[in-house]
Amino acid sequence: MSRNLQSLAGAIAALALCVVLHGCSSRVRGTSRELPARPGLGAPVDRIGRALTGNALIHPLGPDDVSDRRKEAYNRAAEADWPQFTEDLQRTLALYDSFDGTCGNQWRADRNAAPALRYRALARTLADDRLWIHSKLAVCTQYLAVELAELATPGAATADCGGRTPGHDAVDVFRSLLVLGKTAGVDDGIAQDDHGTSTAEFPFLAAP
Numbered sequence: 001m002s003r004n005l006q007s008l009a010g011a012i013a014a015l016a017l018c019v020v021l022h023g024c025s026s027r028v029r030g031t032s033r034e035l036p037a038r039p040g041l042g043a044p045v046d047r048i049g050r051a052l053t054g055n056a057l058i059h060p061l062g063p064d065d066v067s068d069r070r071k072e073a074y075n076r077a078a079e080a081d082w083p084q085f086t087e088d089l090q091r092t093l094a095l096y097d098s099f100d101g102t103c104g105n106q107w108r109a110d111r112n113a114a115p116a117l118r119y120r121a122l123a124r125t126l127a128d129d130r131l132w133i134h135s136k137l138a139v140c141t142q143y144l145a146v147e148l149a150e151l152a153t154p155g156a157a158t159a160d161c162g163g164r165t166p167g168h169d170a171v172d173v174f175r176s177l178l179v180l181g182k183t184a185g186v187d188d189g190i191a192q193d194d195h196g197t198s199t200a201e202f203p204f205l206a207a208p
């Protein structure tokens with residue numbers, strides 16, 4: 001096992017232990033049993049919005065069959081149906097907030113709200129699964145910069161186009177926001193792709 005994978009495995013094990021020790025409560029009931037119908041031609045079958053939302057936040061701890069069905073429903077959902085996943089998201093947001101042993105410091109968490117409402121604001125933001133880009137700006141240094149600036153998040157870059165370039169460590173940014181409410185601080189041990197990427201030359205990603 002490489003040093004990076006060992007580091008990642010260690011981090012996941014530590015986070016799992018934290019889950020057991022520090023569960024933040026959102027007191028939201030689950031919804032997960034529905035089996036999505038086979039999609040028709042032209043129907044959505046996957047997402048390409050913000051990184052990790054589906055895989056990290058939709059039923060991460062459920063039995064495989066239940067978790068997979070709910071993820072599939074999430075991936076297939078038409079935009080009008082996105083809000084129905086808000087409760088799935090806020091339940092898992094409570095879990096991530098607990099990983100540092102401090103509940104209520106997650107991005108957009110409301111410490112003073114009732115447990116059922118504490119993570120609702122971010123859950124609604126994430127359920128609206130669009131990665132915003134300011135097309136008139138040519139400086140793109142921060143993942144989620146448009147959302148972070150719009151929501152007056154400490155550490156948000158100013159005059160940044162946002163979105164996600166191949167060079168952004170989107171996973172670290174996202175998990176740091178969920179655990180600490182900051183854009184850095186949670187590191188999965190993988191800093192960059194094994195292959196070179198470009199922000200200037202199409203197709204931007206290296207050949208597999």
Ligand SMILES: [Ca+2]
Nearest residue numbers: 097100102179
């Ligand atoms: Ca926290």
Ligand SMILES: [Ca+2]
Nearest residue numbers: 169172188190
């Ligand atoms: Ca990383």
